[in-house]
Amino acid sequence: MKERRKFPRLETDKAKIIWRKEGTFDNLDSSRNISGGGICLETGQEGIQKEDLLSLNIALPGEKLIDCKARVAWVVEIEKEDGPKYLFAVEFIDISAEDREKIKQLVEKSSSK
Numbered sequence: 001m002k003e004r005r006k007f008p009r010l011e012t013d014k015a016k017i018i019w020r021k022e023g024t025f026d027n028l029d030s031s032r033n034i035s036g037g038g039i040c041l042e043t044g045q046e047g048i049q050k051e052d053l054l055s056l057n058i059a060l061p062g063e064k065l066i067d068c069k070a071r072v073a074w075v076v077e078i079e080k081e082d083g084p085k086y087l088f089a090v091e092f093i094d095i096s097a098e099d100r101e102k103i104k105q106l107v108e109k110s111s112s113k
Helices: 097-111
Strands: 009-011 016-021 027-035 038-043 053-059 066-080 083-094
Touching: 009 097, 016 038, 027 097, 038 066, 053 083, 066 097
Parallel strands: none
Antiparallel strands: 009 027, 016 027, 016 053, 027 038, 038 083, 053 066, 066 083
């Protein structure tokens, strides 16, 4: 099967993400993986649905906070010892070229180690 991704991704829990859906409180979660095109998160927060629009603040190690908008691409419920969790992936839909480049450079730098 051919890879459909436009951007290589980095498996990491080092990016901390504050995300919010309109009309809800801020949520703080860690990344599962990240690329120049989007990010995958694990959360205990219910109610995330495919196509939801989110505001994100992404804290990458050693970088300024990245503010962007994203659309939920998929959501999967997973069972953990402490109860249900949700994996969800978002696609960046409003991110500056400079911030996307910072993410791409982080992925490239980490992948070449």
